[in-house]
Amino acid sequence: MTVRVPFVDLRVQHETLMPELMDAFRQVTESSAFAGGPFVAQFESEFAVFCQSQYALGVGSGTDAIWLALLSLGVGQGDEVITTPNAVLATAEAISICGARPVFVDIDERTYTMDPRHLERAITLRTQAIIPVHSFGQMADMDAIQAIASRHGTPIVEDACQAHGAEYKGRRAGSLGVVGCFSFYPGKNLGAFGEAGAITTEEPDLRARVQALRDHGQAAKNLHSTIGWNARMDGIQAAVLSVKLRRLEEGNQLRRAHARHYDELLADEPRVTRPSVAPYGKHVFHIYAVRVQDRDRVLERMAAKGVNCAVHYPLPIHLQKAYGFLGLRPGAFPVAERCAREFLSLPMYPELKPDEIEFVVDALKDSLGD
Ligand SMILES: Cc1ncc(COP(=O)(O)O)c(C=O)c1O
Numbered sequence: 001m002t003v004r005v006p007f008v009d010l011r012v013q014h015e016t017l018m019p020e021l022m023d024a025f026r027q028v029t030e031s032s033a034f035a036g037g038p039f040v041a042q043f044e045s046e047f048a049v050f051c052q053s054q055y056a057l058g059v060g061s062g063t064d065a066i067w068l069a070l071l072s073l074g075v076g077q078g079d080e081v082i083t084t085p086n087a088v089l090a091t092a093e094a095i096s097i098c099g100a101r102p103v104f105v106d107i108d109e110r111t112y113t114m115d116p117r118h119l120e121r122a123i124t125l126r127t128q129a130i131i132p133v134h135s136f137g138q139m140a141d142m143d144a145i146q147a148i149a150s151r152h153g154t155p156i157v158e159d160a161c162q163a164h165g166a167e168y169k170g171r172r173a174g175s176l177g178v179v180g181c182f183s184f185y186p187g188k189n190l191g192a193f194g195e196a197g198a199i200t201t202e203e204p205d206l207r208a209r210v211q212a213l214r215d216h217g218q219a220a221k222n223l224h225s226t227i228g229w230n231a232r233m234d235g236i237q238a239a240v241l242s243v244k245l246r247r248l249e250e251g252n253q254l255r256r257a258h259a260r261h262y263d264e265l266l267a268d269e270p271r272v273t274r275p276s277v278a279p280y281g282k283h284v285f286h287i288y289a290v291r292v293q294d295r296d297r298v299l300e301r302m303a304a305k306g307v308n309c310a311v312h313y314p315l316p317i318h319l320q321k322a323y324g325f326l327g328l329r330p331g332a333f334p335v336a337e338r339c340a341r342e343f344l345s346l347p348m349y350p351e352l353k354p355d356e357i358e359f360v361v362d363a364l365k366d367s368l369g370d
Contacts, residue, residue: 004306005347005356008187012351013251017243019209024239033150033235043238044198045265046245047182050165051174053200055207058233059214062161062183065197066131068231069157069179072209075100075128082122082161083131084114086336090183091131091159092317100128102360104318106333110276112136112289115335116144123152130156134163134173136312137189137255137286138278142176157181161197164190165252167282174200184241189255189286190248196237254350255285255352258357262288262346265361271368273342287312291342294369298344301367307360310345 015019024039027261033039040058048056059065074080077099083091085104092102105122108115116131131148132140142156149156160166160173161183167173174180180200184192199210212219259275266272275293277283289312292298302309316336318328330337346360 001306003308005308005352005360006024007308007310007345007347008325008349009351010186010191010349013247013349015245017247020243021240024119024243025236028235028239033236035234036232039235039238039242040233043233043242044241047198048200050096050172050245050248050254051180051200052172053175053180054181054198054202055204057199057201057207057210057214058238059197059210060231060233061195061198062181062185062197063090063094065161065181065183065199065212066091066157066159067097068210068213069181069199070094070098070100070129071155071213072206073155073178076092078126079128080126081129081131082119082127084133084135084336085318085333086112086313086339087133087136087159087317089314089317089320089322090148090161091133092323095131101126102317102323103127104333104336106335107135107339108141109335109339110136111140112275112339113138113140114145116141116148119145119148123154127152127154127218130154131159133159133161134166136275136289137163137166137284138275139163139166139168139173139281141278141280143280145288146176155179160200162188162286162287163284164188165248165282166284169280175202178203179206184237189251189284190241190244192237193240194234194237196233196241198233198347207324251350252284254352255348256283258348258350258352259283259285259288261354261357262361264365265358266290269365269368272364285348287345288348289343289345290364291339292344292364293342295342295344297369298364298367302360302363305363305367307363308347311343312345313343314340316340336349
């Protein structure tokens with residue numbers, strides 16, 4: 001079957017940016033600044049401004065960002081870190097790799113982010129951090145989460161890996177927690193040409209700790225103050241990201257316009273639950289996920305009509321074999337589990353055309369059961 005609408009198509013974006021990208025490659029090649037260096041430093045200052053944060057630090061991936069954020073906060077063996085179960089495994093993995101235990105809180109049925117009503121009872125004396133995940137490009141209810149976190153003196157680490165440029169009451173993702181974590185995986189709203197990530201923070205001490213940890217614990221050249229890792233960002237990724245960052249805001253606006261178009265076309269379709277945008281913020285629609293019954297059959301039927309959809313994510317983390325040791329059973333987080341059965345992510349990228357959106361919606365309506 002020929003693909004009429006892919007889930008994501010990066011080719012058009014890259015063709016438009018080709019002269020700038022080629023120039024960036026040439027500059028990196030000529031300077032041989034491949035690991036860390038001036039291109040990383042430049043991207044870091046540009047990304048910090050974009051995120052309304054004091055500092056940004058380039059790292060190897062979003063997973064590295066969360067892991068280093070937790071390490072820099074001193075999270076370790078025997079600690080607990082609270083997050084949500086409806087994410088990629090990476091967030092829980094980063095917690096586990098620190099030696100801590102992930103503790104899950106169910107999600108809100110409308111925003112698909114951490115439901116603050118369940119947060120307080122998940123906090124124990126072992127809780128060392130709370131990681132709200134800004135799922136699909138929409139921020140969690142940060143005021144409510146912050147109020148609970150402050151009462152317990154627990155730092156918030158934002159997982160903003162899907163939320164570059166998303167806002168909460170006018171403040172950008174990554175600027176509200178003690179640390180913000182970003183992924184620049186190629187398909188993200190800001191995507192590298194491979195793996196890359198970043199941390200944002202307001203705190204000079206945290207910045208210094210992450211700077212050392214990402215570079216084998218070096219506080220200064222050849223002086224290792226702690227045991228770290230190699231989690232540096234490549235110069236070539238930073239140069240690509242600087243080029244793409246200039247178009248990020250425009251890309252996010254186009255995504256919002258596409259989401260509105262989908263919303264309008266689906267408004268009269270009772271078999272589809274559309275995403276809702278919380279009044280407190282700006283959604284950046286990394287993913288436009290609807291909810292439908294009999295999702296796997298709808299997914300297959302759409303593929304047969306030439307529309308590639310995706311599922312983010314079919315099995316919540318607490319039900320994955322890797323986390324079987326937590327002893328959590330189906331039913332532990334009913335909202336996350338129901339959403340995992342129903343989520344269907346429709347094609348979404350800035351270059352999507354109005355007639356492609358119409359084609360997707362027609363294919364969806366034809367693919368739904370009664
Ligand atoms: C919410 C979330 N957290 C963490 C990650 C991990 O980022 P990376 O793939 O760059 O390691 C991702 C990326 O898919 C993500 O979407």
